[in-house]
Amino acid sequence: MSNPSVVQVKPFLQPFPYGREGMDSWAAQFALATPSLKRGIDQDGGIKPNQPYGELWIGGTHQNGPSYVEGTDEELKSLIQRDPAYYLGKKLVADDQMSSQYPSDLPFLFKILSFDKPLPLQCHPDKSLGKRKRREGENSNFVDTNAKPEVGVALSPFTAFVGFRPLEQLAAIVKGVPEFQELFTESTLSSLSSSASSSSSDAEPKAGRANASGESEAAAMARVFDISVKTYGEDDVGSLVAVVLMNILRLDKGEGAWILADDLHAYVEGDIIECMANSDNMVAHGLGEADMGGRSTFVEMLSYRHLPAEDLLLEYEDKWSAGQQGLTRRYKVPIAEFDLLATTLTSVSPTETLSPLDGPLTFVVTNGTVKVTAGDDSVELSKGQAGFVRAGVEIKLEGNGELWGAFYQ
Known part of the structure; x- marks a missing residue:
């Protein structure tokens, strides 16, 4: 059996309740771009108009939403486990900490989120707490032993509560x-x-990099409070806690924020790329009837960091040096498990070549059509379709479109 360098993968659609409904959801739209995708889709293969679809997990290997290889229906994790050094790269496999934490596995989980109502106030445990809770076996919200720091980058105007003011x-x-x-x-x-x-x-707070819209802080507080109250009612104390105590980020397409393990956050509205360490642990209380993980655990685990909103923004490098034609932006993620990239191809500049990466790349085409060639293999994907590229191979991108990816480096 051959080991391909690049494959198309079937994402996993998650109908989480905070998502936009029906075909208003980018997650649903992107899911339908892969006709053979069944996991997460309704039994009749369609999208229900009044059903919220919150997330699309892309090229993932997590047990709660694994991706499969298009054409063979082999689980992506199984493909990787055929030859971990080939697919993950020698650097990742040789890293004792990474290989013990993510044995023969991707160290990250890459997603599209599409939502028009606030997510629950939540935080994700660090590794020590995740291990302890799994060992104690008392909490079903701890499904793995990994930490879950994460980043979110806007694909459309994006509002979020992130950290304490x-x-x-x-x-x-x-x-x-x-x-x-x-x-x-x-x-x-x-x-x-x-x-x-x-x-x-x-x-x-000033109208600066954490406020792409330029609206005043008072106006932002009033707007997001109104959204929250319309969603969860006037008696939800989480609405007041979030609006008063937390930073409110307002970001345009291409701008992003990072969230460390144990940091309080809740996304409010937008369509975003989200990536995190490969974990699905969450503890949530406030905004709606969220009661996940135990209130005492929630209070105990919060970091209570209080950074200015501007300090939470992702830095990025345009014309990244690994992109030989200068068409790729690299996001400098302060998390060991992954970085992000975004490549834009046009009729004027239709080709980008990425130098070999130390680790694997999971990607999605968010606009247009992009042909991805790695070694002797290639896939041509359109908006909403996703793929996976092994480590250590030059990647040629051709077309007229936009591609976002997560990779280990």
């Missing part, structure tokens, strides 16, 4: 609303003010 911003908000002051003891207010005064950041 800096202390000086919290102090300014509490000071400006008498009703909030009644919720805190005098010692807590004094401590908050003292901590805030020692910070060097501005108390008023």
Whole structure:
């Protein structure tokens, strides 16, 4: 049996309740681009107009949503396990920490998310907590032993709650609303003010890189509060907690944010590329009836970091050096398991050649048509279709379209 260098893969559609409904969901649209895809699709092979479709897992090997090779229907993980060094690369296989954490497996999970209502307030455990909870066997929300840091990059205007606001911003908000002051003891207010005064950041968030829309912070707070209340009702305390205590990011296409394990977050609306370490562990409370993982675990595991929103944005490098024609952007992800890339081909510049990567590449075509050639193998994919390329091989991209990928380097 031959070991192909590039294959088309069948993603896995996840009908999570926060997703856009029917064909308004990019996840559903992209799923239908692969006619043979059945997993996650309704039994009749169609998309229900009133069914939310929140996520499409692309080229994944996680047990909760594995991808399969188009044409053979072999599970992608099985293909990789035929020859891990060939598919994953010698660098990844030789890394003791990575190979023990992700034995003969991809170290990342790559997705499309499409949503028009807030996700639950959530955080993902670090590796030590994941291991402990799995060992104790008391919590069904811990399905593996891996940590789950993640990033999200906007494909359309994207709003998200990410991390707690800096202390000086919290102090300014509490000071400006008498009703909030009644919720805190005098010692807590004094401590908050003292901590805030020692910070060097501005108390008023500025319309900067974390605010692509240019709307004021007050307008953003009102808008996302309205979205949350319409979704979950006026009595949901999570709406108030998120709007008041958390950073609100407003990003345009191509802009992204990173989230470390144990950081509080909730996406609000948008269509995004999401990638994370290969894990599906989640603990969630607030915004809706979310009650996943136990409230005490949720409170215990939060990092309570309070960084300015601008510090959470992903840096990127245009005309990445690995792209020989200068058509590829590389996102510098502060997570060991993966980086991201985006390549745009046009009728004027229809070809990009990527130098061999140390690790595997999982990708999706988000617009147009792209032919991907690796070694003696090639696949031609259209919008919504996905593929996988082994490590250590030059990759030629041809066409008129846009391709996003996650890779180990």
